[in-house]
Amino acid sequence: AQKITQTQPGMFVQEKEAVTLDCTYDTSDPSYGLFWYKQPSSGEMIFLIYQGSYDQQNATEGRYSLNFQKARKSANLVISASQLGDSAMYFCAMRQTGGGNKLTFGTGTQLKVEL
Amino acid sequence: DAGVIQSPRHEVTEMGQEVTLRCKPISGHNSLFWYRQTMMRGLELLIYFNNNVPIDDSGMPEDRFSAKMPNASFSTLKIQPSEPRDSAVYFCASRDNRAGVYSNQPQHFGDGTRLSIL
Numbered sequence: 001a002q003k004i005t006q007t008q009p010g011m012f013v014q015e016k017e018a019v020t021l022d023c024t025y026d027t028s029d030p031s032y033g034l035f036w037y038k039q040p041s042s043g044e045m046i047f048l049i050y051q052g053s054y055d056q057q058n059a060t061e062g063r064y065s066l067n068f069q070k071a072r073k074s075a076n077l078v079i080s081a082s083q084l085g086d087s088a089m090y091f092c093a094m095r096q097t098g099g100g101n102k103l104t105f106g107t108g109t110q111l112k113v114e115l
Numbered sequence: 116d117a118g119v120i121q122s123p124r125h126e127v128t129e130m131g132q133e134v135t136l137r138c139k140p141i142s143g144h145n146s147l148f149w150y151r152q153t154m155m156r157g158l159e160l161l162i163y164f165n166n167n168v169p170i171d172d173s174g175m176p177e178d179r180f181s182a183k184m185p186n187a188s189f190s191t192l193k194i195q196p197s198e199p200r201d202s203a204v205y206f207c208a209s210r211d212n213r214a215g216v217y218s219n220q221p222q223h224f225g226d227g228t229r230l231s232i233l
Contacts, residue, residue, distance in 0.1 A: 035221055045206060045224035052219060091158065101146060101216045102171065105158040 002027045004094050006106035013082045014114055020067065021077040021109045023092030033095040034075040035103065036064070040088040048090075051075055082113045117141070119225035121207050127231045133195040136228045139188055140209030148222060149182055149192050150206040158206075164190065165212065197232045204229050 003026040013019035025034065036048040049061045051068050059066040067076040079086055089110050093103040120139040128134055140147050148163040162172040167184045175182070179198070184190040194201055208222040 031217060033217065033219065037224075043204065043229075044226045045208075047221040047223065050219045050221060052217075095217075101210060101212065101222075102148075102160055102163060103222060107157050 004106035008109045010110045018080045024074045035093045036077045037091045038088045087113045121225035131196045134197045136192040138190045138207030144209035144211045146210040148208040152204045199232045
């Protein structure tokens with residue numbers, strides 16, 4: 001069974017600092033995709049960044065980047081130059097293959113950016 | 116561009132009543148997903164459709180839940196009869212699969228419906 005693990009229920013970071021949110025996954029499938037979503041207190045789910053299992057480069061999207069370590073089965077999200085608006089819940093998700101395009105979500109990490 | 120539109124945003128009703136949640140996916144997206152989010156269980160996939168056809172409903176909790184997608188621009192999730200344990204935020208999401216299931220296209224979520232069953 002495919003599984004996503006986010007071991008940090010809560011994280012604090014000071015404004016303008018970088019922060020890394022951990023995500024590990026377990027799959028026996030060689031082809032998979034990893035997604036990160038942000039859920040602010042207002043409740044909506046916002047797509048941030050994607051990493052494919054065959055991608056040679058780590059994904060980047062503005063201040064977001066993925067530290068993808070395939071051998072370790074980890075896909076950590078790095079947010080650079082944190083802003084107060086980055087305070088939110090962050091979810092890592094994996095696309096299941098062989099079962100269509102379903103996503104399995106981790107339990108999330110609550111990030112709080114402080115002055 | 117309009118995103119995924121869900122209605123209502125909030126619903127409060129008494130147990131035993133029928134509840135209908137509605138979703139309009141992004142135009143051109145051919146996959147649609149219904150999720151439920153609770154503190155205890157996190158985000159759970161209930162059912163998803165490809166080209167209006169239900170593909171996997173293994174996450175639907177029980178027979179009280181049903182979902183339909185009569186056309187490419189509309190889907191409903193119905194709970195009948197509702198129970199207090201159904202209280203949750205229900206999300207609808209859509210995805211463009213035209214580049215293939217394994218493309219980098221993400222699922223786009225609506226703002227959710229916060230459902231409270233008294």
